[in-house]
Amino acid sequence: MRLKSIAVIAYGLLSVGFSTASYANLKDDIIQRGTLKCGVSSDKMGFSYINDQGKWAGMDVDYCRAVAAAVLGDPKKVEYITTTSKNRFTSLASGEIDILSRSTTWTVSRDAKLGADFTTIWFYDGQGFMTRKSLGIKSATELNGATFCLSPGTTSEHNLADYFGSRGLTYRSVVFEKTEELYAAYQKGRCDALTNDVTGLAARRTLFKDPNQHVILPEVISKEPLGPYVKQGDNEWRDVVTMVGNALIEAEELGVTQQNAAKLAKSSPKPKIKRLLGTEGSLGTDLGLKPDWALKAIEATGNYGEVFARNVGVNSPLKFERGANALYTNGGLMYSPPFR
Structure with missing residues (x-):
């Protein structure tokens, strides 16, 4: 019984120690x-x-x-x-x-x-879509079969899958870990569209060589x-x-x-x-x-x-x-x- 009591006390002290460490x-x-x-x-x-x-x-x-x-x-x-x-x-x-x-x-x-x-x-904010004006796309539903440049581990990636999947639409993706590489690839034509928070798309567009050649579509598909x-x-x-x-x-x-x-x-x-x-x-x-x-x-x-x-x-x-x-x-x- 004495050994058991000591063990219980020791466990309690360790628990306090872990609790203190986790709430540093x-x-x-x-x-x-x-x-x-x-x-x-x-x-x-x-x-x-x-x-x-x-x-x-x-x-x-x-x-x-x-x-x-x-x-x-x-x-x-x-x-x-x-x-x-x-x-x-x-x-x-x-x-x-x-x-x-x-x-x-x-x-x-x-x-x-x-x-x-x-x-x-x-x-x-809310998630939207941007594409080149030359493609003539007016709505996100017209992006069926399009290729998207995406960042891994983002809500944008999951929201895109939900939005397209629920409408029976398909897409291909090209993934880039670094944001600057993603936008550079889009501008070089490696993908047809981008999807991100609308503010992020609008902010990035101002840095493009010709911002007026890129359009943000009207759909906002998420709460952000x-x-x-x-x-x-x-x-x-x-x-x-x-x-x-x-x-x-x-x-x-x-x-x-x-x-x-x-x-x-x-x-x-x-x-x-x-x-x-x-x-x-x-x-x-x-x-x-x-x-x-x-x-x-x-x-x-x-x-x-x-x-x-x-x-x-x-x-x-x-x-x-x-x-x-x-x-x-x-x-x-x-x-x-x-x-x-």
């Missing part, structure tokens, strides 16, 4: 390290790419900058690590990156099977809620990354901007703004951050509307409409939980 505090490690490791794409204009000034830019990049500002007090303290559609979740699981901010779709299987947790919906992932098992880190995005959404709703945030933090009489900016309440402490964490994030990137306009909206070459990405008060789906 990444936030504190990042603070000690002084740098946030952010997994991104390198070539998706408007989301994560290197701009003409040789600097990282885009909505997904801004998310990491906001997290760095909230956690480290400085949006420049980010190390950007290029990932592919194939290795992105492996990079997250291995600890190579702290956050995957790469226009990645939230799905049940990814949350359940890949050791990753989704955080905030950062962009609502995009946003950052973190490694599963660290609830505090997931809360931090989730609430940084929500803080920028809440800031837009409350009229807090990059320009007026500091002033409002000192003078606003509104309780909602005070709680958001850390001059009232304990939200920062609750998250294990400084009281002004959200203020720092907003000062780094602006609110969600500013991030959208600068990278993909009216102030960008892409000129995307807000659509589903407008605030819920303006007919969209963007909605933050209460900051209280």
Whole structure:
């Protein structure tokens, strides 16, 4: 009996050890390290790419900058690590990156099977099709028998199979791991069409030699809620990354901007703004951050509307409409939980 009791105690101690390891505090490690490791794409204009000034830019990049500002007090303290559609979740699981901010779709299987947790919906998108205008195709159903250039391990690959299979249509595929190789092959005529998030297709088309010779078809065949992932098992880190995005959404709703945030933090009489900016309440402490964490994030990137306009909206070459990405008060789906 004594040996059995010792064995039970030992097992319990081991279990506690495993539990502690699986819920390691990444936030504190990042603070000690002084740098946030952010997994991104390198070539998706408007989301994560290197701009003409040789600097990282885009909505997904801004998310990491906001997290760095909230956690480290400085949006420049980010190390950007290029990932592919194939290795992105492996990079997250291995600890190579702290956050995957790469226009990645939230799905049940990814949350359940890949050791990753989704955080905030950062962009609502949907999958579409692009083909050469010279083919004269007006609808996706006319792509029966077409050859598609595809990336492995993406929701686009599975959605295409579902869409064509349910309609009795056939297609051939040519697979490329690297995005730049995929689009280069399409432009050389190795495939008839591309399928991806509509925003991704539109962004890539702007880089083609003659964008007007390529058409995006009218069908949108899927729901693609995009946003950052973190490694599963660290609830505090997931809360931090989730609430940084929500803080920028809440800031837009409350009229807090990059320009007026500091002033409002000192003078606003509104309780909602005070709680958001850390001059009232304990939200920062609750998250294990400084009281002004959200203020720092907003000062780094602006609110969600500013991030959208600068990278993909009216102030960008892409000129995307807000659509589903407008605030819920303006007919969209963007909605933050209460900051209280």
